Structure formats: structure tokens, C-alpha cells
Amino acid sequence: MTQGFSFVGEELGGEYGGLGRGEYIEPLYTDPIGWVLVAGATVSLLIGVFVMRKVIRVDV
Numbered sequence: 001m002t003q004g005f006s007f008v009g010e011e012l013g014g015e016y017g018g019l020g021r022g023e024y025i026e027p028l029y030t031d032p033i034g035w036v037l038v039a040g041a042t043v044s045l046l047i048g049v050f051v052m053r054k055v056i057r058v059d060v
Helices: 032-056
Strands: none
Touching: none
């Protein structure tokens, strides 16, 4: 095991879901469709955060 930051899959003895393979991640920031997917994922994440905040908020 190496020191420093590592992905969960590397700690389990192998690559998990391709997280450690650059050729799978590279199209997300080199291809225009990848930029659209990253933007969509970011927007979805933000919407989810605000929805969860609203659901969890307790009025006293």
C-alpha cells in the first residue's frame, strides 16, 4: 500500500470502477460532450443538496 491519497479500489488490491485509469476520465475534460456531462452532474448535485437541506431542516 502506498502512502498518501489513494482510491478505495487501490486499497482493496485492484482498480475499482476505473477510478485509477486516466483514459476513462480524460474524455470528461477533453471532449465537449464530457464538459456537458460534468456540468449536468454538477447541477444535479447542487439541486440534490438544496432538496436534502429542505427535507432535513427542522422547524422549532
